[in-house]
Amino acid sequence: MYKILISGYYGFNNIGDESILRAVVDNLRSRLADTEITVLSQDPVSTAEKYGVYSASRKSLLSILQEVKKCDLLISGGGSLLQDVTSKKSILYYLIIMWMAQLFRKKVFIYSQGIGPINANLNRRLTAWTLSKVSGIVVRDEASKEFLAEIGVNPAKVAVTADPVLRIKPVPLEIGQEILRKEGIQLREEGLIVGFAIRERKLDSQFVDELCLAIHQLVEEQQAQIVLIPFHYSEDLAVIEELEKRLGDQVSSIKHKYLTNEMLSIIGNMDLLVGVRLHALIHSAIMNVPMIGISYDPKINSFMKSMGMKALCSIYDFSSQDFIEEFNKTIRHKEVIQRRVQENMVSLVKSLDTNEEMIREIMKK
CATH class of the missing domain: 3.40.50.2000 (Glycogen Phosphorylase B;)
Incomplete structure (x- = not known):
């Protein structure tokens, strides 16, 4: 059983981010065999019920540490997690979770994220340093790839796709x-x-x-x-x-x-x-x-x-x-x-x- 931990802006009743989570969970299940998925969420009970996953509190440092230690792979994304425009602190939150995973020698994967804007020089340096050590980077648009190159991430390491929600099927x-x-x-x-x-x-x-x-x-x-x-x-x-x-x-x-x-x-x-x-x-x-x-x-x-x-x-x-x-x-x-x-x-x-x-x-x- 391969254990995947997902970190993102989940459990806040933002239909955009909840749609991302739906798309990511569905596609991991349909394309990867024998995986167990846990999601860090503001509302773990609701997230577990909605998506049929394990879920832990994104607010509890102890819970995050426990889940990082148990996982084989940390997925960060999708959405616009690595930016410091809407919040100067949230980017550090997501980077710290990646640092925890790297400390415990876990694989880290950036899943179709939109990167930037990142205005603070320190945040730019920390983002470049962290992403240079992850196992894979996929961004949702060319602008994100160009921005990562600007702050010092090797463009050869970055793949460009789209927003995960686009893969959801039309409904009646x-x-x-x-x-x-x-x-x-x-x-x-x-x-x-x-x-x-x-x-x-x-x-x-x-x-x-x-x-x-x-x-x-x-x-x-x-x-x-x-x-x-x-x-x-x-x-x-x-x-x-x-x-x-x-x-x-x-x-x-x-x-x-x-x-x-x-x-x-x-x-x-x-x-x-x-x-x-x-x-x-x-x-x-x-x-x-x-x-x-x-x-x-x-x-x-x-x-x-x-x-x-x-x-x-x-x-x-x-x-x-x-x-x-x-x-x-x-x-x-x-x-x-x-x-x-x-x-x-x-x-x-x-x-x-x-x-x-x-x-x-x-x-x-």
Whole structure:
């Protein structure tokens, strides 16, 4: 029995990271025989129940040490773990777990991560030093590989694939339709249904002001039905409630937490998805729903580029007028966009096999 320990941002009700974990666990099981999987989680009981894995507290140093000592391989990822923009401390947390594994002479594997930005010089040096000693590195985009080369990691050691969530299969639309009914959202037969997955912590920002103008215009001029969708439940509810306060019955919103397949089906019922959250855009690609990406982080730009598209703008220069123009263009060219996305999906999903192929070679050694 080969024991694998997974470290990441799990157990926080962030549907993006939970989708990553679902994809990683499913693919390890389907492609690697005789493995036992343990996940470090904020909510070990829930994680164990959802994914059928062993789980230990990511907050307990003793639990982490015990699990590292028992494992044969530590997987770090996926997601954007090694960056110091959203938190100056979290990068050290993930590096320390890798150091523990290296101290006990365990193999360490970086699984389709997005790396950076890392601004602090010390964090850059520590990341380069740590990754130079791991058994394998797979990143989800070329920008991550270029960044690792910039801080001193040998590019020959780094493979490029895609975000693990892309390998999740589409799901039936009926699941989402039932959830929307339970949420009190009756989908109209006429007019476009537009989903918004918004990330914004500053509720009085110009972005929120312009977004309200854009939504108001969609409703008034195009009779669009607007559905607000929280991807990081605890973070996104605040901006959703702000939009509801300003726009009233012009918007509807998802109020409860849902699993990956349920969220996929909800998004599949949209005619278009406007996403600031990366995994909302990835869910759109899986369900073949046209998307408009708004960037708050380079990972949005990288993903849209991988789909043969560009992010409209960042949250810092969002304009309602530019958005409406992009919206109309996207609807006009809907079929072309869908074909382009699906063509790119084929090669990206195939590239993800690299993770398990490299892990299989590590297991043999």
